[in-house]
Amino acid sequence: MAGQVHLTTEKLIAQAEEKARSYEWPTAADQYKQALDRIRANNDPIQMGMISDLIAKSEYMAAFQANAREEFDQRMKSARDAYEKASDIYEGNGHKALSNMSKARATYSAFWLEDNPSHKQNLIADCIGLVKEAARIFESDGDREVLAQSQNDLITYISEVSSFSMDYKSTRDAFDTAVAVSDRAINDGTGVKGEVSLHFVRTINLDMDVRPFGESVKKIGSLMFDPWLWASVRYGSGRGERECSCCR
DSSP: OHHHHHHHHHHHHHHHHHHHHTTOHHHHHHHHHHHHHHHHHHTOHHHHHHHHHHHHHHHHHHHTTOSSHHHHHHHHHHHHHHHHHHHHHHHHTTOHHHHHHHHHHHHHHHHHHOOOHHHHHHHHHHHHHHHHHHHHHHHHHTOHHHHHHHHHHHHHHHHHHTTTOSSHHHHHHHHHHHHHHHHHHHHHTOSOHHHHHHHHHHHHHHHHHHSSTTHHHHHTGGGTTOHHHHHHHHHOSSTTOOOOGGGO
């Protein structure tokens, strides 16, 4: 019976992944939730954390497909709650960096639910602090794949700073930080090419708020001729949905 449950769980996860690849985020979220119920019965806390993250990602992306603000809020709250659950699971099992990264993503989900600009600014500051600490641990542990994800999250959060900056210097400082993270990711060969390209896309988007488009191109010119990259810059990275590394 245990083997049958395991196979059923794997099939549910595979189906959810297929729905996610097709941008059918609400269905993906439902199937991941079914898988989580099966995994909970098997008492596998780490896999529970991973599936909770995937539920959160699916709910987050589904929020940006919502037809009304009420549905957006409901989906985003579900994403926040699922990320918080994942964070608690990771922390309870000694995975501080993963816990911090999920907590930052929960905070970023809360950012989208907040209307007060001052509160939004504080939430982004919390996101940046959490994911910086996560990245430090991933780098120390030599976990390059998850390090790449945390670096891309960091640039996503930094790119929001320009929305609240009242002066050029604050936006400029945020841009310089984004360039430094992107440069390091590329020079270190962290992650796959698509991940590094996303670093570049985030930096370009922030660069547009700082000066005429160009400085980030000069700094990270090796990716200038990547067709996927330029399609991402021009058209966005996923059928119009807002996307960070937690949403891929």
